[in-house]
Amino acid sequence: MAYDDENIFAKILRGEIPNATVYEDEGILAFNDIQPKTPVHILVIPKRPYIDMDDFATNGSPEEVGHFFQKVGEIARNQGLHEGGYRVVTNNGPNAGQLVPHFHVHIMGGQKIKEGSMARGMEAS
Numbered sequence: 001m002a003y004d005d006e007n008i009f010a011k012i013l014r015g016e017i018p019n020a021t022v023y024e025d026e027g028i029l030a031f032n033d034i035q036p037k038t039p040v041h042i043l044v045i046p047k048r049p050y051i052d053m054d055d056f057a058t059n060g061s062p063e064e065v066g067h068f069f070q071k072v073g074e075i076a077r078n079q080g081l082h083e084g085g086y087r088v089v090t091n092n093g094p095n096a097g098q099l100v101p102h103f104h105v106h107i108m109g110g111q112k113i114k115e116g117s118m119a120r121g122m123e124a125s
């Protein structure tokens with residue numbers, strides 16, 4: 001499957017759609033989810049065009065993958081989420097309900113999350 005340049009996160013990266021940026025550097029962008037499921041719900045995406053986790057883990061350089069996940073941790077910490085705990089989720093492909101075909105992780109926190117719940121259709125307890 002080829003990367004779809006018209007997906008919503010590609011448009012956000014090109015500045016065609018606004019976003020509430022939480023963090024940005026040369027490699028990644030983090031912004032608030034438009035439909036937050038928890039008090040803090042941030043999406044983190046690489047700027048390069050990876051379709052999903054499988055694509056990123058297979059084709060991303062170790063530096064790129066390392067930088068990405070270090071920043072995920074740093075962003076969560078800067079939000080104060082490390083104290084109470086938080087969830088990091090990625091939906092990979094149709095079986096997981098991935099809606100946007102540009103790799104992203106969800107950082108979710110700020111309240112107790114129902115045990116076993118996932119980002120897609122997730123309900124906080």
Ligand code: 5GP
Nearest residue numbers: 008019032033034035091097098099100120
């Ligand atoms: P997925 O199911 O692909 O893991 O989740 C995609 C996420 O992107 C959903 O949580 C959805 O609310 C979020 N989303 C979809 N469109 C937009 C948008 O235009 N802006 C922002 N900030 N988030 C979006």
